[in-house]
Amino acid sequence: MAIKPVLRMGNPLLLQRAEEIAQFDTPELHALIQDMQDTMAHMNGAGIAAPQIGVSQRVVIFGVGHNPRYPDAEQVPYTVLVNPVLRPIGDSKEEGWEGCLSVPGMRGIVSRYSRLHYSGFDQYGNPIDRLVSGFHARVVQHECDHLDGILYPMRIDDLRKFGYTDVLFPDADIADD
Numbered sequence: 001m002a003i004k005p006v007l008r009m010g011n012p013l014l015l016q017r018a019e020e021i022a023q024f025d026t027p028e029l030h031a032l033i034q035d036m037q038d039t040m041a042h043m044n045g046a047g048i049a050a051p052q053i054g055v056s057q058r059v060v061i062f063g064v065g066h067n068p069r070y071p072d073a074e075q076v077p078y079t080v081l082v083n084p085v086l087r088p089i090g091d092s093k094e095e096g097w098e099g100c101l102s103v104p105g106m107r108g109i110v111s112r113y114s115r116l117h118y119s120g121f122d123q124y125g126n127p128i129d130r131l132v133s134g135f136h137a138r139v140v141q142h143e144c145d146h147l148d149g150i151l152y153p154m155r156i157d158d159l160r161k162f163g164y165t166d167v168l169f170p171d172a173d174i175a176d177d
Helices: 027-042 134-147
Strands: 047-049 060-062 076-088 093-102 103-111 115-121 127-133 163-164
Touching: 027 047, 027 060, 047 134, 060 134, 076 134, 093 134, 103 134, 115 134, 127 134
Parallel strands: none
Antiparallel strands: 047 060, 060 076, 076 115, 093 103, 103 163, 115 127
């Protein structure tokens, strides 16, 4: 389909709660997902949410194999997740560096639940139900935050741990957002 422009922090659409998907397996939903895939691949993203490309619907995609933006990250299976529901497993949280296609060139330390149960549907309406941990749990929480109008800088507890990637990691070979 097409590589879409990614909305950047400051755009009001990124601060809204996205609408539920009412119908699955439609040409419109498949086209949206293809546009998201093309855009995410072009930008080396670990995931992307529909609002990031200007569509206020509750759809995220994510998946990490080898990714230059996250060179040390564990693999996360490619997933299309529609109308997600997240439930933390326990109170344990982990801090970790995050970046975002909508906040280019920056990284910050964000505390996220270590273990997570998530459910929802794929684009065909088939149920998805998973228990995950680690980087997989972090990616899902980050992407689903977009569906509720939350960008990762809003979750940073200590702004001393937020800055430009090239300043924070001057010797690292981390691709820019």
